[in-house]
Amino acid sequence: MKKTMLWIALLLGSVTDPLLAQIGDINVSFDSKLDAEKFKKDYPGLITPATLEVQLSKGNVLLLRASTYSAIKRVQRPDSLLRIFWESYGEIIEKQPLTTDGLSVRFEPEADDAEAVRWEKFPQPRSEFSVLNQELVRIKSVLDTLKIKLRATVNQPEAEMYLLINDLRDLPQLLEETREKTAYLIEQMEKETDPVILDRSPEAYGRYLGDRNVQVANFGSDMLIISPAVSLGYIRGNWMTSLNADFTLYLEKSHLKPRVGYHQQYFFSQAEGGKPTFVQNGFISAGLTFFQKTEATLIGRKPIKQSGQLTLGYLVHRRGAVYEPQTWRLSGGFSLSPFVKLEPEVYFNGFFKKLSPGLRISVGL
Missing domain, CATH: 2.40.160 (Porin)
Structure with missing residues (x-):
């Protein structure tokens, strides 16, 4: 039986150890089933005083972060920011060849055109294969990462969002899901804990779960x-x-x-x-x-x-x-x-x- 090497990127919704190619210039292991204390210990450079995690379908994850809870409201409509990015660079992404490399993109919508976007590719650390229709298939097991940053203003500190996605080409299919789930998370958090208390706390952490339950932790509250x-x-x-x-x-x-x-x-x-x-x-x-x-x-x-x-x-x-x-x-x-x-x-x-x-x-x- 002839085996053909297929250089395609498969969606891996069940991957338990994808890679986040976003901290500095190195690849680090990233478990999408976030535990606050473990996450802070393993990735001290990523989590900041207010971090919200929104679990999306097929193993994709959205992280919203800022220095205060009120500042995180600047990215509470991630679908709008994602749509701005896609309208500007979606055609370029769709023209990229299919590979198993991880793509990391940093986007600042308020920056000059020359500084608005940065692209980096991270090779998959090891080759992984599976058999599909009696053909040997090379599997992509690293996540693409899109970071969108809003610069600080006179009244508000900077805010960021990270989209950890199996394939950046699938971004348009996640717009409605990111809007609905983020709105639900913030609504349920503020029902459980007063926004003023969240904002005074040195650290707030929220999580959207697949069963639509919300965990809220004020690790910084006295x-x-x-x-x-x-x-x-x-x-x-x-x-x-x-x-x-x-x-x-x-x-x-x-x-x-x-x-x-x-x-x-x-x-x-x-x-x-x-x-x-x-x-x-x-x-x-x-x-x-x-x-x-x-x-x-x-x-x-x-x-x-x-x-x-x-x-x-x-x-x-x-x-x-x-x-x-x-x-x-x-x-x-x-x-x-x-x-x-x-x-x-x-x-x-x-x-x-x-x-x-x-x-x-x-x-x-």
Whole structure:
């Protein structure tokens, strides 16, 4: 059987590892199933404070980005910008020979004619083949990329859109789809989160899914984290339980996450005659909470978890003889799981007098 080499570009809607030939002069792997944290880690030069992803048919992807959410509205009608580009350069693209190379085009509609468009080709890193109608077919597995940039104005920062498309010749067939899906994404985002909040946030990320659900993440928004817990501890030869209420102010722009709280402790014993009794002591505390990124849990909409804390407390409610007046409590915390913490402590009064260690296990948030 005669096998003929066909130099054609096939649409690969099911490709899971296409290439994005858009960052600098190199090819990098690009997974169209975007995960915000993974995407930012893998492509730090591409994602900026506001990035919206619109998943199109056949594995094509549209990315809209700007420094603020309000600025991204400059490209909220991507079909209009795509139509302007196609009317000017569509005939040139259609005349290009069919190859498996990736085509990267950068277009600025407001620039001079000599600077309005730049073309680059990126070779496919390896040859891939399939059999179609008993003929050997060379497959195109790199995406073409169209970047359209709107320059900054007096009132608005610049905004950009990226169209990652199997074949740039198919652009006219995507105009209506880009308009409808982008409008739907923005509409649903603003129903879920106020645009003012989105714009104040250092980072907003939105995603259009194939089932028409929308995920919105304000990774940059500040939030107050409430951490109630109960604990069991051993302090100064006594077992005690406590009820804890802590509050952490998560400030996105700050490396320090301040924490305040109140710990009410209960010591149980037997009085004369065998009658059980208990005394209460209460500490107010202030300190820092430490976080680390994780893909397993979310706090709010952030893929983070509490990894520990360090606090200094002062005795404000004293009963019994467990503590002296003016007792201080220095406590650290280490998360054993999302709901269990080990908290070593040191109690002292005055200037580190009468030091005594303690240990608690807390269950809670």
